[in-house]
Amino acid sequence: MNKTEPRASGFADRLASAVIERQTPVMVGLDPRWDHLPEALRSDGDASPVQRAAAYRRFCREVIDVVTPLVAVVKPQAAFFEQLGVAGMEALADCIAYARAAGLLVVLDAKRGDIGSTATAYADGLLGPTCEGMFAADAVTVNPYLGDDALEPFFEVARKRDGGVFVLVKTSNPGGRMLQDLQAGGRPIYRHVAEYVEGVAHGSQGRCGYGVVGAVVGATYPEQLAELREVMPHCWLLVPGFGSQGGTARDVAGAFDQQGLGAVINSSRHIIFAHARSPYAERFAAADWQRAVEAATRDMIDRLRSDTPAGQLGSV
Amino acid sequence: MNKTEPRASGFADRLASAVIERQTPVMVGLDPRWDHLPEALRSDGDASPVQRAAAYRRFCREVIDVVTPLVAVVKPQAAFFEQLGVAGMEALADCIAYARAAGLLVVLDAKRGDIGSTATAYADGLLGPTCEGMFAADAVTVNPYLGDDALEPFFEVARKRDGGVFVLVKTSNPGGRMLQDLQAGGRPIYRHVAEYVEGVAHGSQGRCGYGVVGAVVGATYPEQLAELREVMPHCWLLVPGFGSQGGTARDVAGAFDQQGLGAVINSSRHIIFAHARSPYAERFAAADWQRAVEAATRDMIDRLRSDTPAGQLGSV
Structure with a gap:
């Protein structure tokens, strides 16, 4: 892969190669929440933002160490780092750099959006990977x-930096319906966004058949997921809502193409905080939280292999 | 004003008092852009992000010094700080703290939005003013x-922290029409958002008659501005797009109530980079860029006084 000569389709192809190489579309969401961190990483009593940020950094690095052999892509959530101020943003930069150095693709979940040159400033600040920026993620989520x-x-x-963009189309939360499901001209708003996103992706396909622009579509709306797979045949789908939010492997089956490509399925809490839930809490000692992360990741990989077209992923 | 005992209506009332005290609804947008900074603040050749962030910090502090006697509220744009990585976020924290210490209200233009507990993380990180957070702004902009x-x-x-929220309703950019103007159930999407926002504000009015939630409505759509003023009688309007984006005093006249309250009118580039445009570039030497900022602020204040109900602002 030539990282110095950007190609329009670079990110889409890199994602396809990485998913095929790991034989799984599982994406691990890095959402560090202080109250959920393993005991071993939390100091006693009140911790300062700097102490919390140090714990987030260590936690993310350890999760990355565990999941790197298993999955292709991780998704840090900007909000939890921003919550801790400057120290948190330092931990975010470390998390992105550490994951990329490990060979993982990084989608920064920032849901940014602003007008014209202000949007350029966000993109310049957050999108790599061919730049030297501090938060140089492979792709970023944006709001339409x-x-x-x-x-x-x-x-x-x-396009310039060989990066990718995922546009929010249909989000996984119940309230997403408020605007996204309003009917305009005979179809819902999310469908208008989907058609626009497909129009952009269509002009930028790589070898894998997918373009530089993808879409976020929640696992909690299985029917719309299948509908949107059809409306956006050239878009990678980023599917949140698996696990903690109730989405199952069968719910996300419609997100894939016939080769088992075209979608990455995210799980955050269900994987990174597996040490606190059944059956992992019973199987592993508290200090072995990394083994709980590994087991939860493997279980999710297995479930998607049995119950979705991701089981048909070809070889590289 | 009691800052330790939050009131539902605190921010709305504080904004009303501050606007009446300064006798102007002008809001100064702090959008530091490297290429537009006064020569005196730019080092020669390529500057590192750390050097740029230091220049942003100095620039924002000097602009704040100039405008503090003239206006009630400033609006830092998060994107330009985030663009510079961690050093930029340090400059943002400094800018917010410096403006608040000067007695200005601070609306952080971050346009954040995420689901559930992730939204809480953003709000916790960005909203003050009664917390000790690093980016503790008086209010924040959010995406619906x-x-x-x-x-x-x-x-x-x-509500807990005596802060405010401005929800994007109708943005000032041409592309805002793409989704916001789609007709659903006989009215545009932005109107649906406006009705929702009014519903929230209605339950939380303070003495001034306005609630904890306001709306962003662009100056570039004068008819919709007047329409939305009627739809949202209990919402402060934050009106961007004045000046550089083409909005005039007459365009924003419809944003105010009969007392000249209810709206703050933002100008960013037209004020903070006045040194580079006519007539200020001719009137002031390059090194006197602060006087250009002052003159442009005074001119905008005068224009809103002559051509809008803001000329009728009562006394405190």
Whole structure:
């Protein structure tokens, strides 16, 4: 892979290669929450933001160490780092750099969106991977409410830097219906967004058949997931809501193409905090939280292999 | 003002008092862009992110020094700070703290949005003013695409901390029409958002008649501005797009109530980079860029006084 000569389709192809190589579409969400961290990483009593950020850094690095042999891609959630101020942002930068150095692809879940040159500033700050920026992720999530001229700067930076963009189309939360399901011109708003996103992706396919722009579609709406797979045949889908939010392997089956490609399925809490839930809490000692992460990741990989087209992933 | 005992209406009332005290609804946008900074603040050749962040910090502090006697509220744009990585976020924290210490209200333009507990993390990280957080702004802008359950955590933190929230309703950019103007159930999407926002604000009015939740409505759509003023009688409006984006004093006249309250009108580039445009570039030497900022602020204040109901602002 030539990282210095950006190609329009670079990110989409890199994601396809990585998913095929690992033989799984599982994406691990890095959402460090202080109250959920393993005991071993939490100091007693009140911890300062700097202490918490240090714990987040160590936690993310250890999770990355565990999942690197198993999955292709991780998704740090910017909010939990930003919550801790500057020290948190330092931990975020470390998390992105550490994951990339390990060979993982990194999708920064930032859901940013602003107009024109302000959107360019966000894209410049958050999107790599061919730049020297501090938060140089392989791809970033963005919000479509401000419209096409607010999204284009992200696409442009992504094309230049061999990066990717995932546009929120249908989110996994119940309240997502409020605007996204309103009917306009005979179809829901999310469908309008999907058609726009497909239009952009269609012009930028790589060898894998997918383009530089993908879409976020929640696992909690299985029917819409299958509908949107059809509406966006050239878009990678990033599917959140698996596990903690109730999405199952069968729910996400419609997200894949016939080769088992085209979607990455994210799980955050269900994997990274597996030490605190059944059956892992019973199987592993508290100090062995990393083994709980590994077991939960393997279980999710197995479930997607049995119950979705991801079981048909070809060889590289 | 009692900052330790939060009131539901605290921010709305504080904003009203501050606007009446300064006798102007002008809001100064702090959008530091490297290429536009006054020569005096830019080092020669390539500057590192750390050097740029130091220049942003100095620039914002000097702008704040100039505008503090003239206006009530400033709006730092998170994107330009985030673009510089951790050093930029340090400059943002400094800018917020410096403006608040000067007695200004601070609306952080972050346009954040995420689901449930992730939204809580953003709100906790960005919203003050009664907390010790690093980016403890008086209010924050948020994006409604993810729906009510993604906005409520921001409202909840705002209520607890005496802060405010401005929800994007109708943005100033041309592309904002793509989703916001789609017709659903006989009215545009932005109107649906406006009705929701008004419903939340209605339950939380303070003495001034406005609630804890406001709305962002662009100056570039004067008709919709007047329409939305009527739809949201209990919402402060944050009106961007004045000046550089083409909005004039007459365009924003419809944003105010009969007392000249209810709206703050933002200008960023037109004020903070006045040194580079006519007539200020001719009137002031390059090294006197602060005087250009002052003159441009005074001119905007005068224009809003002559051509909008803001000229009728009563006394405190």
